[in-house]
Amino acid sequence: MRMSLLPAVIGFVFLAPAASAQVNVTNTCPADAPVAVNPGAVPKGAQSLVATVTNRGPKPITGVILAWRVTDSKGAFYVEHSTIDYAPSGILFEPGKSAEADVDLSFQQGRTLQAVEVTCLAVLYQGKGVWGDAKAPEVARLRAVRQGIAAERKRLLGIYTREGISRLADELNRPVVR
């Protein structure tokens, strides 16, 4: 009996502090959202966080925007947004697939991470379809970024074609999703 309790006691002594050194993470992404967000466990000293985003389906997705509220030990909170945009890649975020979204957890010196809250702000489909807050500035911003990337690709394609650099032109000729 005594022998069987010993590993449990040792485990409690070593694992209990490790378990308590994690930050409270709240996930408010609705259950009926087209994506599931899993931020995982966040250690107290973490400087960044990678959350896993899964397309629940049924439609393929072109972009996901997550909103974060990161609070430090003095109560200051930072609003952050993570964007994953498949549009320039030419591939779609298909149902059942997962992607990773990063978030920064750095603070002013002397402060520590207190809490993290995540929600899914918007999901963009092909065309103009949007789930979530379609009027959020971040959605308009992502569309503007897409436009900028497309315009720059077009400009470079013109240069590479004119200069006869076919290898680079081929790279820019690959399809994009919108």
Added chain:
Amino acid sequence: MLITVANGPPAWEYNAVFKKPHLAVYIVIATFFCCFSVAAVSDNKDKPISGCHPILMILGDDQDPSFGTDCTQCIDCTVHTAELSCSASATCSDDSINCTESEKCPILSCNCGQVNGSCDCECTGNGVECSWTDSKGIFHEITKNCPDNLP
């Protein structure tokens, strides 16, 4: 006593004749080196720029800012102005990004986390924006705003 050389001018006259070309050569050489040195100093682009932090001058192959740019520093001035003449408290001349504003931001770094490749980070005056494209061509971005409720 005057020393004379057979079939030639006196020694002082001899020296005077040949002193002139020597002096001219010295002047030409000195002028050349002087001008060369001035040109070399004014062309030295690696010299530290007054008011800007050295880390700001580390640029990637495509002249974009590199990893770990500091939100508290005037990175945008060095990227967007040809003169590299900003100081940490200056307002950038061409894009109106006020570095003084970004100094208020307590975000000490733009952590691009898992990025394997180039990452562009910029102070926005009220936070920081980092973006990169991964190996599959998928575009990622993190935007972080400074808190409004700073003590």
